[in-house]
Amino acid sequence: xxxxxxxxxxxxxxxxxxxxxxxxxxxxxxxxxxxxxxxxxxxxxxxxxxxxxxxxxxxxxxxxxxxxxxxxxxxxxxxxxxxxxxxxxxxxxxxxxxxxxxxxxxxxxxxxxxxxxxxxxxxxxxxxxxxxxxxxxxxxxxxxxxxxxxxxx
Amino acid sequence: xxxxxxxxxxxxxxxxxxxxxxxxxxxxxxxxxxxxxxxxxxxxxxxxxxxxxxxxxxxxxxxxxxxxxxxxxxxxxxxxxxxxxxxxxxxxxxxxxxxxxxxxxxxxxxxxxxxxxxxxxxxxxxxxxxxxxxxxxxxxxxxxxxxxxxxxxxxxxxxxxxxxxxxxxxxxxxxxxxxxxxxxxxxxxxxxxxxxxxxxxxxxxxxxxxxxxxxxxxxxxxxxxxxxxxxxxxxxxxxxxxxxxxxxxxxxxxxxxxxxxxxxxxxxxxxxxxxxxxxxxxxxxxxxxxxxxxxxxxxxxxxxxxxxxxxxxxxxxxxxxxxxxxxxxxxxxxxxxxxxxxxxxxxxxxxxxxxxxxxxxxxxxxxxxxxxxxxxxxxxxxxxxxxxxxxxxxxxxxxxxxxxxxx
Amino acid sequence: xxxxxxxxxxxxxxxxxxxxxxxxxxxxxxxxxxxxxxxxxxxxxxxxxxxxxxxxxxxxxxxxxxxxxxxxxxxxxxxxxxxxxxxxxxxxxxxxxxxxxxxxxxxxxxxxxxxxxxxxxxxxxxxxxxx
Numbered sequence: 001x002x003x004x005x006x007x008x009x010x011x012x013x014x015x016x017x018x019x020x021x022x023x024x025x026x027x028x029x030x031x032x033x034x035x036x037x038x039x040x041x042x043x044x045x046x047x048x049x050x051x052x053x054x055x056x057x058x059x060x061x062x063x064x065x066x067x068x069x070x071x072x073x074x075x076x077x078x079x080x081x082x083x084x085x086x087x088x089x090x091x092x093x094x095x096x097x098x099x100x101x102x103x104x105x106x107x108x109x110x111x112x113x114x115x116x117x118x119x120x121x122x123x124x125x126x127x128x129x130x131x132x133x134x135x136x137x138x139x140x141x142x143x144x145x146x147x148x149x150x151x152x153x
Numbered sequence: 154x155x156x157x158x159x160x161x162x163x164x165x166x167x168x169x170x171x172x173x174x175x176x177x178x179x180x181x182x183x184x185x186x187x188x189x190x191x192x193x194x195x196x197x198x199x200x201x202x203x204x205x206x207x208x209x210x211x212x213x214x215x216x217x218x219x220x221x222x223x224x225x226x227x228x229x230x231x232x233x234x235x236x237x238x239x240x241x242x243x244x245x246x247x248x249x250x251x252x253x254x255x256x257x258x259x260x261x262x263x264x265x266x267x268x269x270x271x272x273x274x275x276x277x278x279x280x281x282x283x284x285x286x287x288x289x290x291x292x293x294x295x296x297x298x299x300x301x302x303x304x305x306x307x308x309x310x311x312x313x314x315x316x317x318x319x320x321x322x323x324x325x326x327x328x329x330x331x332x333x334x335x336x337x338x339x340x341x342x343x344x345x346x347x348x349x350x351x352x353x354x355x356x357x358x359x360x361x362x363x364x365x366x367x368x369x370x371x372x373x374x375x376x377x378x379x380x381x382x383x384x385x386x387x388x389x390x391x392x393x394x395x396x397x398x399x400x401x402x403x404x405x406x407x408x409x410x411x412x413x414x415x416x417x418x419x420x421x422x423x424x425x426x427x428x429x430x431x432x433x434x435x436x437x438x439x440x441x442x443x444x445x446x447x448x449x450x451x452x453x454x455x456x457x458x459x460x461x462x463x464x465x466x467x468x469x470x471x472x473x474x475x476x477x478x479x480x481x482x483x484x485x486x487x488x489x490x491x492x493x494x495x496x497x498x499x500x501x502x503x504x505x506x507x508x509x510x511x512x513x514x515x516x517x518x519x520x521x522x523x524x525x526x527x528x529x530x531x532x533x534x535x536x537x538x539x540x541x542x543x544x545x546x547x548x549x550x551x552x553x554x555x556x557x558x559x560x
Numbered sequence: 561x562x563x564x565x566x567x568x569x570x571x572x573x574x575x576x577x578x579x580x581x582x583x584x585x586x587x588x589x590x591x592x593x594x595x596x597x598x599x600x601x602x603x604x605x606x607x608x609x610x611x612x613x614x615x616x617x618x619x620x621x622x623x624x625x626x627x628x629x630x631x632x633x634x635x636x637x638x639x640x641x642x643x644x645x646x647x648x649x650x651x652x653x654x655x656x657x658x659x660x661x662x663x664x665x666x667x668x669x670x671x672x673x674x675x676x677x678x679x680x681x682x683x684x685x686x687x688x689x690x691x
Contacts, residue, residue, distance in 0.1 A: 079184065081186075084308075084338075088304075103310030104166050115182070119184065184574055185574055188581040259654075298577075348664070401658045402656050482580075482644070486649050486651065486689065489648065490689050504584075506686055506689065510686070510689070
């Protein structure tokens with residue numbers, strides 16, 4: 001999980017207050033707590049010199065944004081790497097019926113859960129059925145986990 | 154694609170790359186298999202005699218010397234070796250008039266005997282995936298011991314006749330003394346037994362199947378279980394050590410239960426073998442001698458019985474060759490101590506309590522990772538694999554062949 | 561402090577197994593293996609709490625391990641350990657015809673370890689085996 005300091009290092013560090021908060025550190029904390037959005041830091045978006053930092057910041061914040069939308073959190077240190085969630089996930093099964101569908105590791109890039117280096121990792125979580133305007137309360141991954149390594153906040 | 158030799162599921166869909174001598178972006182390995190692969194990079198053994206490093210030739214020569222001069226050597230281990238290596242091992246035992254035994258002796262042996270003889274009906278794991286609507290884990294916790302069992306075969310995947318899988322067409326049940334990790338996935342179908350109470354529990358099920366009221370425990374739950382079993386279309390039972398150790402000499406009651414269930418519907422049994430090629434050894438030795446383990450070739454005749462088990466032989470034999478196993482860690486103190494008193498030869502890729510106690514240590518390539526070969530999965534399916542790491546180490550097959558030549 | 565008699569069953573744990581695959585000699589393997597899971601009431605009756613050191617003893621041997629409180633429904637008199645050199649210090653050898661060791665039928669006494677005791681080290685177990 002990313003920390004406030006890591007986020008702070010990717011901000012302008014000018015304390016310009018354009019986001020409505022007094023300092024960039026406060027903004028970093030706000031981003032971490034999902035109370036602020038990256039786009040509220042207008043200098044970061046508008047000034048070309050921050051292009052690389054903006055790109056990195058978006059990458060680093062993405063899992064948090066997804067977590068807040070789907071409410072999904074993964075605790076890799078608890079994960080057994082059993083693949084139950086990978087095989088139970090309806091998005092995975094639809095995207096990769098000949099692999100995930102029948103219990104094998106995924107071949108398709110479109111899967112949202114897969115096991116790498118012994119534990120589960122998520123990907124493209126915006127495809128998760130708990131996300132978006134037609135979201136449903138799917139719980140296939142959490143209900144099939146033997147160790148509460150994957151859960152909803 | 155690599156094959157994982159971390160347990161007897163022998164998963165073949167592993168993608169692993171090496172970069173800078175380390176594994177990177179390994180796909181599909183469970184935590185257990187990942188640990189197994191990672192173990193290739195630490196605590197590797199080197200050839201040793203009496204705790205001092207020597208060259209491989211010297212170690213092999215000394216091993217041959219010890220075995221040649223022993224009056225009753227014991228050859229133990231085998232379940233982490235390929236069929237090819239096991240074959241040489243059995244031939245070596247014959248040549249030496251030795252006692253040979255594997256881990257099934259204190260593991261799934263008493264069940265495996267009946268599976269291989271046909272007195273208990275079995276099937277493949279692929280059959281389970283395609284046909285089973287009920288999977289019962291009896292004294293087994295696959296989530297902890299065979300992590301991908303449920304996702305690859307027994308509960309979550311779709312199969313030919315089970316397209317709606319765990320959501321509508323499969324039920325998972327657990328019979329255990331505790332709420333194991335697997336039991337948390339099917340809490341409503343956990344049937345608790347008291348420790349050592351599995352035989353009684355089976356008799357109670359048999360009563361319920363006769364329409365009688367069971368004498369023990371939660372009668373309502375037993376009747377519920379009886380009903381679930383009767384309604385099963387195609388069931389699979391996976392006995393773990395919890396069941397095997399509880400029944401011990403009384404495997405007969407389980408045979409009766411399975412026979413009775415098969416009069417009503419279909420039920421198959423697949424043993425939850427631990428090590429990746431225990432079944433391979435059992436099948437090979439059985440083919441050769443009629444017995445799956447615990448054989449002495451003294452006098453040129455295959456003799457089988459409790460006296461030939463590693464537990465007994467550790468006390469009567471005068472030297473031991475241990476192949477790919479760490480009995481000093483995994484056997485009871487009494488047996489471990491008896492083994493530690495003998496001149497020990499350990500063939501092992503990694504350091505263990507057994508290699509630390511051994512007079513001769515011979516390093517080997519890790520089967521599956523650094524050495525190819527064939528193994529038999531828990532359900533009898535033969536799987537051939539190629540190595541994915543190049544290691545400048547002999548395979549156990551090669552080491553055993555060299556020892557045999559030198560005898 | 562009076563000792564409590566328990567039946568110990570040994571089981572598998574994926575994290576302990578993983579640690580054992582890396583090394584039998586590490587602090588990690590010891591911390592994951594040298595544990596005993598006790599029923600909450602049993603633990604309470606010993607005057608002990610999770611993390612306290614417990615002396616486990618029977619005719620075969622004795623070890624000092626850390627207590628873990630069970631999250632399961634009550635199971636007084638039943639304790640759980642993970643299959644390891646620690647548990648094997650307590651396992652009775654084969655007694656039945658099938659000659660299978662008592663991995664899941666260990667009888668032992670548990671009590672809080674003496675103040676100065678530390679978790680049994682693998683080297684002590686090895687020395688005892690080596691004799």
